Amino acid sequence: MNCEKKVAFENLGNLANDDITGAAFSSPGSVDTKAGVVKGFSAMPYLHHFSIVQELTEALDVPVTFENDAYCAALAESWQGAARGVQNAIFIVIGSGIGGAIISEGKILKGRNLFGGEFGYMMMDAEYSFSDLASPVNTARRYTEESGSQIAISGQELFERADRGESLAQKHVDQMLDALGRGIQMLSVVLNPDRVLLGGAISERDGLLEEVTQRAHGYLKRTQATDVVLDIETCQFRNQANLLGAVAAHYSQTRQ
The missing domain is CATH 3.30.420.40 (ATPase, nucleotide binding domain)
Structure with a gap:
């Protein structure tokens, strides 16, 4: 892991506590939920083409899931919107x-x-x-x-x-x-x-x-x-749709 990623992940790790049971991320790019990798490309290239789910899981010590941001918005609106x-x-x-x-x-x-x-x-x-x-x-x-x-x-x-x-x-x-x-x-x-x-x-x-x-x-x-x-x-959920959808995706992926 390069230094920038390591510092960023350690900062995230500091947020973890006993009340957090999982972390759900809404991400740009083509998210391969099985491999735990963000493929394709986006305006945030530092997310792509490495085992981001595995590394965040190790940093946070809780189950971590990723899903494409537009898919998350769709999940939220289909679920409750x-x-x-x-x-x-x-x-x-x-x-x-x-x-x-x-x-x-x-x-x-x-x-x-x-x-x-x-x-x-x-x-x-x-x-x-x-x-x-x-x-x-x-x-x-x-x-x-x-x-x-x-x-x-x-x-x-x-x-x-x-x-x-x-x-x-x-x-x-x-x-x-x-x-x-x-x-x-x-x-x-x-x-x-x-x-x-x-x-x-x-x-x-x-x-x-x-x-x-x-x-x-x-x-x-x-x-x-x-x-x-x-x-x-x-x-319906405007800018919050991808966040709510990330939670829906997290429940779906962790229960499989």
Whole structure:
């Protein structure tokens, strides 16, 4: 174990006490729950491609479980939230990239290589992926580049500038919302879910759900897929969904 990991894990170990019986983690990347390894890649590369579950178990001295963050959000909403009782749903988690999950017949569809629901990798054109175009973080980065500013801004600040009437900010927000609408249209005609759930902090923004729904309907109409019934909602547990879902995954994995 390298020094940085060792210090971080020792600090976590200091948090353990007799009242803690387990540790549940919601993680980016393709989480192999059997191997205890986070595969793929994400904005947090230090999580990937080593026996993270084993090392944390040794550091904390309690059972440790990991699950993909979007899967955790889906588990939470299916368990007690906006997808409770829904057999087929897709979850689009809007953050630093675009995460996702598919609930098929009441169960998470992980796929052969644990990439089920990784909607962010979809290529929206010859250059940009769904994550590139629909993430507020990436949208804010493109805005900063076009503006010529040397100071990076957050997605929230980008929306605030658009609300104040700044035309360049409005242009980039419009492009982001349009990408979300197109992505939902694509997923809806391929998977035809009973419900589409939007998560991530930006999903709480007033008017976003209605705007994205309108754009998705527009693309369905353009492709003559008007028989597709869209039921789009925001996640009930908002930013807490992945934490609650991590607990659900922990119970499931430790009881197997």
